[in-house]
Every structure is written in C-alpha cells, then in structure tokens.
Amino acid sequence: MTECWVIDDGSSTVPVSSEAVLETLRVRIDSGRLETWLTSSSGRSLAFVTNTERAMVVLLEEEGDPGEHAVDPGTDGSSEGFVLSNGQHDEYPDEDTVPIGEAFRIVEHIVSTGSWPANARWVVDR
Template identity: 55%
Template sequence: MAESWSFAGGGAGGGAVAADTVAEALRVRIADGKLESLLESSSGQTLYVVSNTERAMVMLIDHPGDPGEHAADPGAEGWSDGFELSNGQADEYPDTDTVPLDEALRIVRHVLATGRPPADAAWVADR
C-alpha cells in the first residue's frame, strides 16, 4: 500500500491530500490566516509547516519524540518574524532555518510524493 498524507485534524477538506494538490491547499490555508499546518503520513511521519506568508519553516519528523530535521537556506542572512502558531504564539526564526515560501511548497510536494526531501534541498538534522 502506498503511503498517504492528510492534514492533522481534517484540515483542508479532510481526507488524503495528494502531492500535486498540497501546494494549493497550503496556499489557501495561508491566505485564510492558518499559518501553521501539520501533515501526517500513514507510515507515522509528520510534516510541519509554519509560514509568515513569505518564508516557511518545514520540519520532517519520523516518529513521536524524534527531534526531526528541517529545510534550510544556508546563504540567508537575518531573522524573520510573523510565524503565528495555532495556539497564538508568534515565533521568529533565523532565515537560515527557513526557506522562501515557493521553495517550501516544492519541498512539501516532494516529501508527499517520495517520503523524503528533494536531494537538492538544503536540510539540517536536529537529532
């Protein structure tokens, strides 16, 4: 059986979300002010995406308790704020630990299609 992904809590219409539709679903969520999204796979992986509408933190967690790994932008300088979590907390991150939104969506699409980040994406293990 192929791995399937869905938004935690049934977001974005509930049910499985396909790799070729996830970018648009995330764009709609972000436009609606839902800057934090959690996708869960049938194999137990979790993909966490939080955006400030321009950049995004993308984390891939293999199992509960795993510190995971995240997308990176090694040449970026500075910090970005406005990463609003669903609990009301507002975070800021170094730009090296986030990626431009279009890159984040490309990464998420690839993870949903293959279960892993694209080989050409900068990636940092937090383990």
C-alpha cells in the same frame, strides 16, 4: 505500499495528494492558518509554518523525534510573523527557514515521494 498523507487539524484529518497539497496550503494561508501539520500513514509528521514569505519545514519520523528541517545556509537575519495555531508568534533565523516557493516545492516532493528533494538543503536535528 505508498505512503499517504493527511492534513491533521486536531479534530479531523483531510487526505491530501501531492497534486493537491500546494493548493491546500495556499487556501489555508489565505484564510490565516499559517501552521499546517501533515501526518503520514507510516506515522511520520511534516510541519509547515510560514509568515507568507518564508517557511519552516520540519519532517519528524515519530512523536518526540527532533526531526530534520529545511535550511537556507548563509542567509543573514531573522524573520518574524510565524503564527502558530495556538496563537504563539515566533521569529526564526532566516537560515533555518526557506523562501515560500522553495518550501512549497519541498512539501510537494515529500508528499509525493516520502523524501527530501535531492537538491534541497536540510539539517538533521537528532
């Protein structure tokens, strides 16, 4: 069975295909929603939080899982402006985030195939 993904807004869920996920993320970002959670039919979660230049992408196997996240090894500095849906403003080391274009590519691939792209870099936080 193919894994299906939905945008989880807390009160509703909106199905999203790999073909539509990037446009959905762009619309959400343009409207100021910088945090997006996707939930799969197998119970996994995919978090996408951006400051519009870089993004934190985290894949969780189940609730409570520390997960795994995309990285940009060797990148110095940190970036702020990651605004969560609860209003919290976060700052992350740049090596723990990826450029927005790379984040889009990773999310699209995970929604399409269920796994990280072969040439993406990520770390397991478990």
